[in-house]
Amino acid sequence: MDIVSLLEDAIGKEKILADKASLYSYGFDASIHHAMPSVVVTPKSEEDVIEIIKIAHENAIPVIARGAGTALSGQAVPIKGGIILDMAAMNKIKEIKIENFYCKVEPGVVYGELNKQLAKYGFFFPPSPGSGDVCTIGGMIATNASGMRAIKYGATRDYVLGLRAVFPPGKAYALGSSTLKNSSGYQIERLLVGSEGTLGVITEATIKIIPLPEKRGVALASFDSLHDAGKGVANIIASGIIPSALEIMDKVCIQAVNKSMNIGLPDVEAILIIEKDGKEEEIKKDIERIAEICRKSNAKDVVFTFDEKEMANLWKGRKGVLPSLSRYGGNKISVSLADDMAVPISKIPDAVKAFQELSRKYGILIGTYGHAGDGNLHTKILIDPTSEEEWKKAEKLVDEIYKVVYELGGIVSGEHGIGISKAPWMVKENIELMEKIKAAIDPKNIMNPGKMMQWKGSIITNLRYR
Amino acid sequence: MERKHNNQFTLQVIKMLEKYHKEILTCTGCAFCKKACQVYFHTRKEKDSPKGRIMISYGLLTGELKEDASIVESLQKCALCRLCESVCPSMIKITDIIRAARHDLKGMLPEHERILREIEAWDEPVEGEILLVMNSRNEIVDEIAKKLHATAWHGGCGAAIERMGRENKFAEKLIKKIKEAGIKQVIYYEPYCRKYFEDLNAVNIIDMIEDVEINGSYAVHIPYDFDDEFIEKVKSLFKGKDVMYIHECCGGRIEFREAFPEEAEKMANDVIQKSKGRKIITTSLECYEHLKKYGNVVDLLHIAKFKG
Numbered sequence: 001m002d003i004v005s006l007l008e009d010a011i012g013k014e015k016i017l018a019d020k021a022s023l024y025s026y027g028f029d030a031s032i033h034h035a036m037p038s039v040v041v042t043p044k045s046e047e048d049v050i051e052i053i054k055i056a057h058e059n060a061i062p063v064i065a066r067g068a069g070t071a072l073s074g075q076a077v078p079i080k081g082g083i084i085l086d087m088a089a090m091n092k093i094k095e096i097k098i099e100n101f102y103c104k105v106e107p108g109v110v111y112g113e114l115n116k117q118l119a120k121y122g123f124f125f126p127p128s129p130g131s132g133d134v135c136t137i138g139g140m141i142a143t144n145a146s147g148m149r150a151i152k153y154g155a156t157r158d159y160v161l162g163l164r165a166v167f168p169p170g171k172a173y174a175l176g177s178s179t180l181k182n183s184s185g186y187q188i189e190r191l192l193v194g195s196e197g198t199l200g201v202i203t204e205a206t207i208k209i210i211p212l213p214e215k216r217g218v219a220l221a222s223f224d225s226l227h228d229a230g231k232g233v234a235n236i237i238a239s240g241i242i243p244s245a246l247e248i249m250d251k252v253c254i255q256a257v258n259k260s261m262n263i264g265l266p267d268v269e270a271i272l273i274i275e276k277d278g279k280e281e282e283i284k285k286d287i288e289r290i291a292e293i294c295r296k297s298n299a300k301d302v303v304f305t306f307d308e309k310e311m312a313n314l315w316k317g318r319k320g321v322l323p324s325l326s327r328y329g330g331n332k333i334s335v336s337l338a339d340d341m342a343v344p345i346s347k348i349p350d351a352v353k354a355f356q357e358l359s360r361k362y363g364i365l366i367g368t369y370g371h372a373g374d375g376n377l378h379t380k381i382l383i384d385p386t387s388e389e390e391w392k393k394a395e396k397l398v399d400e401i402y403k404v405v406y407e408l409g410g411i412v413s414g415e416h417g418i419g420i421s422k423a424p425w426m427v428k429e430n431i432e433l434m435e436k437i438k439a440a441i442d443p444k445n446i447m448n449p450g451k452m453m454q455w456k457g458s459i460i461t462n463l464r465y466r
Numbered sequence: 467m468e469r470k471h472n473n474q475f476t477l478q479v480i481k482m483l484e485k486y487h488k489e490i491l492t493c494t495g496c497a498f499c500k501k502a503c504q505v506y507f508h509t510r511k512e513k514d515s516p517k518g519r520i521m522i523s524y525g526l527l528t529g530e531l532k533e534d535a536s537i538v539e540s541l542q543k544c545a546l547c548r549l550c551e552s553v554c555p556s557m558i559k560i561t562d563i564i565r566a567a568r569h570d571l572k573g574m575l576p577e578h579e580r581i582l583r584e585i586e587a588w589d590e591p592v593e594g595e596i597l598l599v600m601n602s603r604n605e606i607v608d609e610i611a612k613k614l615h616a617t618a619w620h621g622g623c624g625a626a627i628e629r630m631g632r633e634n635k636f637a638e639k640l641i642k643k644i645k646e647a648g649i650k651q652v653i654y655y656e657p658y659c660r661k662y663f664e665d666l667n668a669v670n671i672i673d674m675i676e677d678v679e680i681n682g683s684y685a686v687h688i689p690y691d692f693d694d695e696f697i698e699k700v701k702s703l704f705k706g707k708d709v710m711y712i713h714e715c716c717g718g719r720i721e722f723r724e725a726f727p728e729e730a731e732k733m734a735n736d737v738i739q740k741s742k743g744r745k746i747i748t749t750s751l752e753c754y755e756h757l758k759k760y761g762n763v764v765d766l767l768h769i770a771k772f773k774g
Contacts (some may be wrong), residue, residue, distance in 0.1 A: 019536035025518035322557040466528035
């Protein structure tokens with residue numbers, strides 16, 4: 001019996017997709033890679049997932065679970081073929097327990113939708129990834145996603161209290177708890193955070209939730225030198241104020257945004273956008289102090305606002321970086337390569353400066369922006385994706401970027417994960433232990449094989465561009 | 467439902483998609499478009515999302531993907547409402563890409579073949595001084611024609627043919643007839659007809675409306691893909707009145723509702739839900755015919771007070 005028939009018999013024909021349009025379209029996430037699965041399954045329950053994993057295990061067929069397909073490093077691309085598990089249909093919010101500070105959700109619940117429901121109670125789940133309006137909770141856990149508010153609120157891992165997950169050969173386990181504190185053995189639920197589907201399939205998550213802040217304020221500081229902008233970041237952190245976001249944009253990003261959007265960002269070497277949330281009186285005082293710190297750090301100009309519309313306009317500029325870069329230079333487009341390094345906060349100016357030097361060395365345009373407040377930077381590399389030569393050059397550039405990142409005491413990914421595109425630059429010492437854990441849980445290596453520590457080749461592989 | 471693939475249709479030699487190569491490459495694949503797509507909302511299948519259709523278009527363009535029934539269905543299962551474009555951070559011309567891909571398709575859905583035959587077979591006298599071009603057999607068309615001293619043409623401008631990816635020869639024939647009959651003025655309604663009548667003395671009926679007669683709370687449905695000028699003119703008619711606006715597609719375009727009745731019904735019910743119990747005013751007779759099956763609906767033309 002072929003795999004499609006086995007799956008149809010086990011969980012029902014209506015949950016199986018094997019047509020060409022489905023197989024092709026499920027071969028993408030938001031990375032540079034593409035590959036076709038053999039079949040797509042849309043489970044509706046944990047029981048379905050158990051049946052699928054049993055069949056996959058018995059027949060040694062790869063299983064790749066995915067949420068909204070917003071991964072930037074190829075985590076959801078089925079490079080070894082196999083079964084794509086589209087978890088989007090498991091999208092129920094099962095419980096919201098305000099009095100116990102948690103909610104229980106299925107993995108396909110969309111982050112933005114969950115926060116919309118939680119806001120009715122004055123609560124939220126803070127990690128705020130850029131893809132928050134579409135990405136799913138399961139995907140966020142599998143990649144330990146976060147965003148610009150991580151400086152104050154942390155990443156997804158800090159909110160996972162418990163999980164239900166299905167592991168090979170097809171058994172579900174309840175991991176962790178619904179309690180805020182838990183010192184009752186291995187924290188296996190945490191092991192699944194950032195595991196990118198290489199161990200098991202999450203079927204339910206218990207997420208810690210916290211009250212929404214009362215108000216927000218935002219300051220925009222412009223600097224004539226990157227060094228001064230970096231000093232500004234360090235001085236804000238040293239002051240004891242914890243912003244709810246502290247973002248940096250370099251000259252390339254500023255110019256790209258100004259070229260394509262009518263926002264009128266200051267045409268300087270670097271800008272910082274700083275947000276503070278909390279009680280109204282408190283944030284007014286803090287934002288004014290932040291403005292003062294920026295001025296003392298040689299900011300050319302500082303403006304701040306508490307007006308919702310004006311704040312939204314400032315954030316529009318920051319959020320417009322990615323699309324603006326893609327339309328910045330002729331036939332060049334922005335591709336996801338080396339785009340998510342984390343460095344010690346104090347090393348941000350050194351990192352950005354080094355990236356700019358490498359940009360000149362390779363003749364490849366790089367725009368750098370990101371979460372300066374937690375040291376997580378995004379470098380967008382602009383190349384002609386149809387040119388083999390440019391990809392080869394870009395791969396060498398990425399290698400040099402990561403050498404700099406490690407020299408500065410940084411790490412390969414802050415919030416996007418490894419997948420394929422960042423695999424060669426993982427910390428080598430950890431790989432052996434990771435392989436041992438994977439072999440113990442998934443002896444037939446069916447769970448998202450070939451990813452993270454298992455990817456050994458060039459990252460310029462299975463390209464989605466022709 | 468299984469569909470039979472028919473590739474008997476004329477082979478398109480020039481690939482329209484070539485023009486959109488860079489545009490497709492610019493799509494980062496971020497999937498933000500999914501949150502706006504009503505079709506994806508109901509099916510939750512990647513091939514039914516705007517991103518899925520862009521990727522499928524790219525596969526066709528590069529030759530990595532060969533056309534089959536599932537690909538025709540995926541590309542046609544889009545109402546071209548353009549809401550996805552309103553949320554795309556990369557400002558990708560998503561529906562232009564889908565239209566180009568449809569143009570390049572060899573096969574057609576059986577429902578579309580039938581619609582094409584029916585539109586092309588439409589004929590009625592083109593005479594008098596003023597011609598009222600409406601895509602509806604509804605009696606309102608004749609009532610309005612009478613009010614405006616015009617002759618009614620119920621066959622529309624054939625825009626659906628182009629939306630299905632085929633050349634709109636129907637519009638060419640209609641224009642020829644209009645010219646031959648010495649028609650002095652054409653009045654049309656749906657804004658997408660405008661481009662076919664550019665060489666003629668043509669006016670949108672919206673410009674002939676002086677006021678609207680309503681009492682109470684209403685929800686005005688103006689599809690997002692209608693041009694800004696039309697939307698603004700409709701809004702100016704309701705200035706100071708107790709109305710809310712709904713821009714989501716109701717799934718009422720003929721080629722969409724005939725080929726995908728299940729989704730079209732769900733989308734219509736979504737619009738009804740969004741109206742929060744208010745009576746709906748449509749701004750297209752296609753939407754009116756579709757929505758009235760599910761809720762309390764009138765069209766703008768029913769409540770319009772014409773100038774003069």
